[in-house]
Amino acid sequence: MLKISLPDGLLHEYASGITVGEIVRNAYGKKSGAVAALVSGEERDFSYVLEQDCDIEPILGETEAGRYILRHSCAHLLAQAVVEIYPEAQPTIGPPIENGFYYDFKMDPVGDEDLKKIEKKMHEHIRANHTLTREEHDNETLRGMFAKNPFKIEIMNDKIGMDVGSSAYRQGNFVDLCLGPHVPSTSYLRWFKLTGTSQAYWKGDSSNESLVRIYGMCFYSKDELRERERQIEEAKKRDHKKIGKEMELYMIDEMIGKGLPVWLPNGEILKSEIERFAIETEEHYGYQRVTTPVLAKRQLFEASGHLPHYADGMYPPMEMDDGTYYLKAMNCPMHHLVYANKKRSYRDLPLRIAEYGTVYRNELSGTLAGLLRVRMLSMNDAHIYCTIDQVAQEVGSNVKMVQDYYAAFGFEDYSFRLSLWDPERTEKYIDQPENWKKSEDRLRQIMDDLGVVYTESVGEAAFYGPKVDIQFKTALGREESMSTIQLDFAAKERFGLSYMDENGNQNDEVLVIHRAPLSTHERFVAFLTEHWMGNFPTWISPTQVQIITISERHADYAGEVASRLREHKVRVEVDDSDSTIGRKIRTHRKMRPAYMLIIGDGEAADGTVSIRARNGDQRNGVPLEDFIAGVTKEIKNRSSKLSLV
RNA sequence: GCCACUGUGGCUUAGGGGUAUAGCGUCGCCUUGGUAAGGCGAAGGUCGGGGGUUCAAUUCCCCCCAGUGGCUCCA
Numbered sequence: 074m075l076k077i078s079l080p081d082g083l084l085h086e087y088a089s090g091i092t093v094g095e096i097v098r099n100a101y102g103k104k105s106g107a108v109a110a111l112v113s114g115e116e117r118d119f120s121y122v123l124e125q126d127c128d129i130e131p132i133l134g135e136t137e138a139g140r141y142i143l144r145h146s147c148a149h150l151l152a153q154a155v156v157e158i159y160p161e162a163q164p165t166i167g168p169p170i171e172n173g174f175y176y177d178f179k180m181d182p183v184g185d186e187d188l189k190k191i192e193k194k195m196h197e198h199i200r201a202n203h204t205l206t207r208e209e210h211d212n213e214t215l216r217g218m219f220a221k222n223p224f225k226i227e228i229m230n231d232k233i234g235m236d237v238g239s240s241a242y243r244q245g246n247f248v249d250l251c252l253g254p255h256v257p258s259t260s261y262l263r264w265f266k267l268t269g270t271s272q273a274y275w276k277g278d279s280s281n282e283s284l285v286r287i288y289g290m291c292f293y294s295k296d297e298l299r300e301r302e303r304q305i306e307e308a309k310k311r312d313h314k315k316i317g318k319e320m321e322l323y324m325i326d327e328m329i330g331k332g333l334p335v336w337l338p339n340g341e342i343l344k345s346e347i348e349r350f351a352i353e354t355e356e357h358y359g360y361q362r363v364t365t366p367v368l369a370k371r372q373l374f375e376a377s378g379h380l381p382h383y384a385d386g387m388y389p390p391m392e393m394d395d396g397t398y399y400l401k402a403m404n405c406p407m408h409h410l411v412y413a414n415k416k417r418s419y420r421d422l423p424l425r426i427a428e429y430g431t432v433y434r435n436e437l438s439g440t441l442a443g444l445l446r447v448r449m450l451s452m453n454d455a456h457i458y459c460t461i462d463q464v465a466q467e468v469g470s471n472v473k474m475v476q477d478y479y480a481a482f483g484f485e486d487y488s489f490r491l492s493l494w495d496p497e498r499t500e501k502y503i504d505q506p507e508n509w510k511k512s513e514d515r516l517r518q519i520m521d522d523l524g525v526v527y528t529e530s531v532g533e534a535a536f537y538g539p540k541v542d543i544q545f546k547t548a549l550g551r552e553e554s555m556s557t558i559q560l561d562f563a564a565k566e567r568f569g570l571s572y573m574d575e576n577g578n579q580n581d582e583v584l585v586i587h588r589a590p591l592s593t594h595e596r597f598v599a600f601l602t603e604h605w606m607g608n609f610p611t612w613i614s615p616t617q618v619q620i621i622t623i624s625e626r627h628a629d630y631a632g633e634v635a636s637r638l639r640e641h642k643v644r645v646e647v648d649d650s651d652s653t654i655g656r657k658i659r660t661h662r663k664m665r666p667a668y669m670l671i672i673g674d675g676e677a678a679d680g681t682v683s684i685r686a687r688n689g690d691q692r693n694g695v696p697l698e699d700f701i702a703g704v705t706k707e708i709k710n711r712s713s714k715l716s717l718v
Numbered sequence: 719g720c721c722a723c724u725g726u727g728g729c730u731u732a733g734g735g736g737u738a739u740a741g742c743g744u745c746g747c748c749u750u751g752g753u754a755a756g757g758c759g760a761a762g763g764u765c766g767g768g769g770g771u772u773c774a775a776u777u778c779c780c781c782c783c784a785g786u787g788g789c790u791c792c793a
Contacts, residue, residue: 318729327783659754
């Protein structure tokens with residue numbers, strides 16, 4: 074007899090040879106909600122045969138671990154349907170991912186109509202309720218089974234030893250190379266939906282074969298699927314492209330060019346408020362501002378390494394009578410020249426050079442998206458020139474600056490990422506392996522000392538050095554980099570950066586930190602808009618106060634209230650038009666003013682205002698002076714909460 | 719750049735081989751009003767651009783352009 078320990082804490086006895094599924098069904102019934110189980114910590118199928126004492130813990134379909142199994146199995150189901158409809162299609166890989174799964178096939182591109190057909194076929198297989206059977210084979214057998222699929226053979230070559238063997242899962246007449254675990258049968262996969270297609274490359278490398286990727290999602294229950302669909306609908310309401318249009322924050326015009334947004338007056342207010350905040354902050358931290366040209370000669374970008382390593386990211390050259398010019402994709406080369414413009418002493422360090430301006434990057438057209446990904450990047454950029462001893466301090470104060478900024482804007486959900494180079498793709502980077510190792514170790518140590526939690530990611534470094542990126546998720550779940558702090562070990566050599574040290578010796582160990590704690594203004598405003606759903610904190614709201622009159626006879630008092638507010642630099646609009654109060658409120662909600670002031674007979678008579686909040690809450694009869702004091706305080710403090718109603 | 723999809727008045731949208739819906743918004747008139755659609759009326763569109771098929775194209779086909787999702791890339 075086997076001794077099986079279940080989560081109830083009791084020891085159960087079963088005959089040897091019993092399966093996991095039989096135990097789960099025995100202990101929890103047919104409707105246990107389990108899709109697989111943890112057997113002494115290892116994920117196993119229900120069909121797993123037990124021959125030793127162990128712990129068993131069911132993996133429920135409504136848990137994250139259970140959903141991963143469902144998604145993985147659903148990917149198999151997708152592949153089964155695809156190869157049945159398109160016999161020439163070759164399945165490659167099909168993993169579960171956050172919120173769903175995908176499967177990549179070598180096949181002709183498919184469209185929406187094809188997806189419907191595939192979904193239909195998948196439902197047929199769900200109704201047929203095929204069992205997913207695990208088969209263990211030696212390598213030779215597996216190679217025979219997948220002989221016609223070079224991708225599977227390659228996976229075996231890459232991942233599995235030449236003579237180890239592995240497993241495959243069979244459902245109906247479909248079989249896939251896979252480690253599992255999987256749900257017991259296809260009926261578990263009922264609540265799925267195919268969500269889209271994409272082109273993808275084998276192993277994610279654009280020099281490899283192009284594949285067709287099909288995305289889907291899958292849940293244990295109908296309610297979960299519906300809930301997810303509802304979440305996606307809700308997220309769409311936050312989309313900065315939608316709100317940006319509604320609030321007239323920016324426009325993109327074909328005549329100007331894609332990826333080249335125009336900041337409309339309301340967006341410009343957001344942008345300049347952010348910039349003003351940054352200027353104040355950086356004055357405090359000891360930054361000096363400069364302005365440099367948007368273009369420069371080829372020689373500069375040769376020296377910086379941009380042309381050898383970053384040419385694809387730059388706009389094509391302009392031929393002039395005195396040479397070839399390029400639009401700048403980064404400010405750093407010019408700042409290096411500012412540094413090198415005069416002899417520097419150790420007393421000058423750290424030297425912090427800041428610039429508010431725009432750089433232009435030739436981003437691939439297919440990647441452009443609203444303000445999130447553009448070709449004109451407005452930045453609050455700076456470069457810090459310092460000694461090795463000062464690096465930790467400077468990186469630390471920038472990490473803090475980022476955290477403080479985010480707190481001020483109400484951002485809480487972000488993560489740090491240490492972005493490293495990829496030694497396999499040296500052509501993308503300045504190829505000095507020992508310097509990479511040194512600076513990556515240094516940056517990692519600094520982050521550890523700061524006690525900041527971070528992940529590491531290979532191949533995400535800048536071409537000149539490793540960086541700390543701060544990652545966000547958009548409303549629709551796509552991850553993007555926001556702020557960045559980068560370590561540059563190459564600039565000193567390329568631009569001959571040095572300083573006189575305490576002993577009067579020339580020291581050329583100048584390290585450069587590139588940093589943009591507020592991302593680009595474009596991306597930052599996109600996140601800000603999605604985060605607040607356009608309901609910005611008062612201090613950055615394009616319209617801070619919208620005054621609405623009850624009738625035309627209140628226009629004079631409304632005008633008086635407006636000018637009193639304007640005296641205090643509050644951004645205020647007046648609607649004294651001949652329209653109903655309800656209609657005016659409805660109209661102005663779209664622009665999301667921080668506060669609406671309703672003004673009628675009562676207010677005009679006793680010098681008060683009625684304050685209406687965005688959520689409809691109301692405070693009536695507030696003395697005008699009290700409102701002015703409150704709103705100016707809220708603005709001055711850059712408060713992220715609206716507190717006057 | 720690559721794959722798929724989409725493109726109809728300022729905005730949201732119906733339609734689909736016989737030059738086109740509706741709502742919001744705009745304008746005018748009525749209404750003088752108290753908190754998310756008061757009433758009536760009017761203006762506004764070469765159906766993204768260019769070719770082709772057809773007696774006839776906004777609709778079908780091809781090529782561009784732009785947008786959306788994804789891949790690659792990246793702030």
